Amino acid sequence: MSQSLSIPASVIKAYRQLQNTVRVEKLGNGLINTTWKIQCGEEAYILQKINHHVFRDPYIIENNLKQIAAFIHSHDADYQLPLPLKTLCGEELVFDTAHGYFRLFPFWEGSVTHTVLKTVQQAFEAARLFGKFAKKLNGLDPKLLGASIPDFHNLSLRYHQFMNAVDQADRNRKERASLLIHFLQEHAGIVEAYESYVHAGTMQLRVMHHDTKISNVLFDDEDHGLAVIDLDTVMPGYFISDLGDMIRTYTCAVNEEEAALDKITIRKDFFEAIIKGYLSEMKDVLSDAEKKLLVFSGEFMIYMQCLRFATDYLENDRYYGSSYPGHNLNRALNQMKLLQELIQQKPAFENSIAGILDNIGT
Structure with a gap:
């Protein structure tokens, strides 16, 4: 994996899913967070680095996601929410002292995003x-x-x-x-x-x-x-x-x-x-x-x-x-x-x- 992609080794080690990383691709041109698609064998994941200059307390985001998921799934267990995966230690955020906060999501196979709306x-x-x-x-x-x-x-x-x-x-x-x-x-x-x-x-x-x-x-x-x-x-x-x-x-x-x-x-x-x-x-x-x-x-x-x-x-x-x-x-x-x-x-x-x-x- 290229060092230029700026994914700390501590983040890779934190997730069981990333132990067999074979390809990393930076996604999008977002102005706030940085996002990568990581291919691990037949499975793919989305890794995101949170911009803590904009989101000054990422744990507010973590709590909000928990509240949202609990409420929605109590009424509709099948509703699809893009929720972060847990680390080997059971956390939803990884903090690297030199690089900041990261979290990992499943990649939704068959999905596409558009940067420009056309129709x-x-x-x-x-x-x-x-x-x-x-x-x-x-x-x-x-x-x-x-x-x-x-x-x-x-x-x-x-x-x-x-x-x-x-x-x-x-x-x-x-x-x-x-x-x-x-x-x-x-x-x-x-x-x-x-x-x-x-x-x-x-x-x-x-x-x-x-x-x-x-x-x-x-x-x-x-x-x-x-x-x-x-x-x-x-x-x-x-x-x-x-x-x-x-x-x-x-x-x-x-x-x-x-x-x-x-x-x-x-x-x-x-x-x-x-x-x-x-x-x-x-x-x-x-x-x-x-x-x-x-x-x-x-x-x-x-x-x-x-x-x-x-x-x-x-x-x-x-x-x-x-x-x-x-x-x-x-x-x-x-x-x-x-x-x-x-x-x-x-x-x-x-x-x-x-x-x-x-x-x-x-």
């Missing part, structure tokens, strides 16, 4: 699976879980961080971002709406996934959804986080790295597929008040991501990093255009949702 069916299936996951966890007391990333989707905090960045930013950066800053301040009503919904209890606090990108869904070779994966961010939150991030990342044909703003549009058929898929599982879970916030969920997540990119640009690219001058500014402008597109089409989307609700029942 309406993929959008429907992904939304259905994330809806099913949330439905299975409905009734689990959120207080039993910890926040693996505190304030991850706290829009009020993100806006406060943005305004601080505006106050302290370099004059040149502030000037280059002036249009963006004006837009974000002009649309601060999204923050006010979010705060009013939270304070009024319009949205129920539930256990949510919080990272519903397409690469966190397992498909078969015919694009039928199998399971959701990467449960590190499962913690207490609101449904607008999960549905909103699907709207943010599935509806546009290009991603947040696209700098040509004329390419950023929202595909109505993909939007409707997300809503149909999610409501096929969650229609009886969401309250009538929550069903009125389906489009708002997209506004919430797109606006928040725009804030985060803008803040990072104004703070000299400390968090996301930058591959070229103005990288985070372009990312923020990308999300600004996406939000403008969603707002423009909101009346049509509200009509579509009404029809979808009528067809599937409430």
Whole structure:
């Protein structure tokens, strides 16, 4: 096994399953955790290194997974959850003093993941699976879980961080971002709406996934959804986080790295597929008040991501990093255009949702 893959010998020795490792392949290009596929004879496994700079207490994740598994399997013993395997000592995490925390998962044979969503069916299936996951966890007391990333989707905090960045930013950066800053301040009503919904209890606090990108869904070779994966961010939150991030990342044909703003549009058929898929599982879970916030969920997540990119640009690219001058500014402008597109089409989307609700029942 190549040393360049940075898997410590202590981790390999910790698992009975890895004693006959024959091939190691690094998977994906994730920005947070590092993942490998390890072939051991006829069996394959997924090894993951947890980024403890993002997940500062990996044992919160471990406890959350135990709570999730116990609750779901007490109601549905056959539901498939990607749970870590135990070490020879019976632990679910391996800590190496020089390299950090690791855990091992079975590899789901016959499964595939997509880094880019291409079809309406993929959008429907992904939304259905994330809806099913949330439905299975409905009734689990959120207080039993910890926040693996505190304030991850706290829009009020993100806006406060943005305004601080505006106050302290370099004059040149502030000037280059002036249009963006004006837009974000002009649309601060999204923050006010979010705060009013939270304070009024319009949205129920539930256990949510919080990272519903397409690469966190397992498909078969015919694009039928199998399971959701990467449960590190499962913690207490609101449904607008999960549905909103699907709207943010599935509806546009290009991603947040696209700098040509004329390419950023929202595909109505993909939007409707997300809503149909999610409501096929969650229609009886969401309250009538929550069903009125389906489009708002997209506004919430797109606006928040725009804030985060803008803040990072104004703070000299400390968090996301930058591959070229103005990288985070372009990312923020990308999300600004996406939000403008969603707002423009909101009346049509509200009509579509009404029809979808009528067809599937409430």
